[in-house]
Amino acid sequence: MGSGPIPPTTGPDAVPTAVISPEDEAPFRDDVTATEETSLLRSGSSSSSGTLGSEANLTEATDTNHHRNSTKDAAFTHRVGPSRVICIALSLWLLIFLQASSMSGMALIQGAIAAELETYDSAAMWFSSAYLIPMSSLAPVAGRLATIFPPRNLILPVAALLSAGSLLCASAGSFGFFVAGRVVAGVGGAGVLTLAIILGLELTSERTRGVVMGGINAGFTAGVSFGAIVYGGLMPVIGWRPLFWIQVPVALIAGLAVYLSLPSAVESGTAHRGSWKQKLVRIDYLGASLLALTIVLFLYGLVGDIQPLPILLSVVSLLLFLTVEYRVAAEPIIPIKVLSSRGVLLSCLAQLGLMSARWTVLFYAPVFMLAVRGAAPTTAGSILIPTNLGFGLGGIIVGWLHVRRSGAFWLPSVVSLIFFSVSLYALSLVATPDLPVALFIVVVLVNGLATGAGLNYTLAHILHLSHKDTRYITTSLLGTFRGFGGSFGTAIGGGIFYRLLRSNLTSGFLELDGGHLSKGRRDLISKLLGTPGLVFGGDLDDAARHVAVDGYADASRGVWQAAAALGIVMIAIQAATGWTAPQEEGCEEIDEDEARALITENEGVGEA
Structure with missing residues (x-):
């Protein structure tokens, strides 16, 4: 999830069909076991088309097997030529950049959009939430679909949805039309990282897989970091509509390039048990819909003024979701065995709170620079560069120096969350109009370091708390909750900020x-709520500007203090996960389709 060396069980070690030549396939088919550091799928047999066998077993590791796997890994023969690999990599990276930049960039252009669409007050925060909610909620469905259809057949619909969403936004004449476009784009965004990770697993050997996963993470982090800079820099020059018009052909061309560059034989490791229609029926659509409805209702009730009815309905929807998962769904979107683990469930809740608090920094730090420090839109977004640089360094340093073994990482996980919470409170102290900007930059850098370290440590620790045969599932579930953090952070944090x-x-x-x-004053307040650039970019007199600056500074401090308080709660939850690994009573057989899907569901959505 974070940057740097990927902790144990980052991806399946099953030998991917797309990268094995026929003469190399046979030696890999048998005698493949899992190491302590990586859960490995063992293929029982191969189909006539060369796909992996339909049965996958998770077995205990030995150093000898690890050495054998490394030797076999060196024998991989890639069927995709260098030119195709470059085209696939660049096109996927571009799609990831478009998806991620659309999150952070909205913070700096929402004022101009709100002004033209005559939408002020806190309604403008739905420009971001309408994108993040479907993106995080539907990623599990995208993962399931990736076990039914080859990735090559899914990339065009995903790119088309991104393009269609951008088209709707660019041509929007009303608030509702624009939000609908953001929803469509969010649905497409749900499949971008899922497919990128699947292709990264299928088209690389085990030896190069870490580099590829790091490149995917880098694409997402770069999109979040530079999205605000690109949007903020281009918006005053070309306006906000061309920013979306540009994405229409770019998304289509990138998707088409991936589609044409991928060999038709590339599969997502699916063991074809039955027809695709039978598998399509088994997807937990009802569970996914109820989960999305629960999140939408809960966030809607907390956006702006607190509304009890949507919150109450979200509780009802949550109960229905749990009933469906326990009683109805043949393949629950969140498996029951995982939900029954205290350590896993608490770890996921801690990640949800961590990423919710983190997104208050990613979203409101540029707003602070714009409205309080008077930075130009071009430079306001650059505040995300040091915090995401810290995020990357934190993951790299921790992975390089410490996360080099399996086992418990309880204390490092708790300590990293303590540093994270302290940095949030420190951010609230330096968020003033008068203190040097350098102090603000240092604190957001430290916050990024703590986040990167925390994500690596908590991922390694949740693997220690998981049964060996559920590690793919828990990894995926952790990514799902991290992804939800983006929606919760922008919506709930936005509600606090705007109040x-x-x-x-x-x-x-x-x-x-x-x-x-x-x-006139009431109208000005309404405009200032949705347009932070109006503080220094409008025609306010000195007295009115002083009120606006103080208002934005106090709101920024308040939201970061609330995030720090949330961090304290997350420290307690993370500490309650414990450090004792579950007793293994024999690893159950795991469907290879499910394992492949679960490890890629929502992987990376919560800031890579």
């Missing part, structure tokens, strides 16, 4: 105007 901002602006202008708000 504080509205209160601060109202009280500030009341004091400025002698206890009475004119209609």
Whole structure:
């Protein structure tokens, strides 16, 4: 998930069909076992088409087997030529960049969009939430579909959805139309990282797989880091609509390039048990729909003013979801065995809180620079460069120096979350109009370091807490909760931010105007709520600008203090996971289709 060396069980070690020549296939078919550091799928037999066998067993590791696997790995023969590999890599990287930049870039252009669509107040936060919610909620469905259809057949629909969503946004004439476009783009975004990771697993050998996964993570991190810079820099020059028009052909061309470059024989490791229609029927659509509905209702109830009815309905939807998973679904979207593990469940909840708090930094740090420090839109987004640089370094340093074994990482996980929470509180202390910007930059850098280290440590620790035959599932589930953190962080954090901002602006202008708000002042407050660039980019007088700056500064400090408080709760939850590994009573057989899908579901969505 994080940057740097990937901890144990990053991906399946099953020999992928797409990268094995016929003469090399036979030696790999038998006698393949799992090491302590990587859960390995063992293929029982091969189909006539050369795909992996339909039965996969997880077995215990030995150093001898690990050495044997390394030797076999060196014998891989790639069927995809260098030119095709370059085309696939660049095109996938471009799709990942488009997907990730659309998250952070929205923070700097939502004011201009809100002004043109005449949508102010806290409704503008749905520009981001409408994209993040379907992206994180539907990624498990995308993972299931990837076990039924070859990745080559899925890449075009995914690219088409991204393109169609951008087209709707670019031509939107109303708030509802624009949000609908963001939803469509989010549905497409749900499949981008899933397919990228599947292709990374299928088209690489075990020896080069870590580099490829790192490249995928780098694409996502670069999109988050530079998306705000690109959007903020181009928006004053070309406007916000061309930013979406540009994405329409780019997404289609990138998707078409991947489709044409991939050999038709590339499969996602599926063991074809039955027809694709039979597998399509087994997907837990009801569970996925109820899970998405639960998240939408819960977030809607917390956006802006707190609304009890949607929150209550979200609880009902959650109960229905759990009932479906336990009683109805043949293949639950979140397997029951995993949900029954206290350590795994608490680890996932801790990750949800961690990434929710992290997204308050990713989303509101550029807003702070724009509205409080008076940075230009081009440079306001550059504040994400040091924090994401820290994120990458934190993962690399931890992976290089410490996460080099299997076992418990309870104390490092807790300590990293402590540093993360302290950095959030420190951020609230330095978020003032007067202190040197260098202090703010240092603190966001430290926050990134703590996040990168925390993600690596907690991933390694949850693998220690998992049964060997469920490690793919728990890895995927951890990624799912990290992905939900983006939705929760922007929506719930946004609700806190805008409530504080509205209160601060109202009280500030009341004091400025002698206890009475004119209609003009009320309209100004409404515009300032959705347009941070108006603070220094509008025609405010010095007194009004002072009120606006103080309002944004206080709201920023408030949301980061709330995130720090959430971090303290997450420290307690992470500590409650314990450090004792479960007793192994024999590894159960695991369907290779399911294992491949589960490890790629939502992998990387929560900031790679």
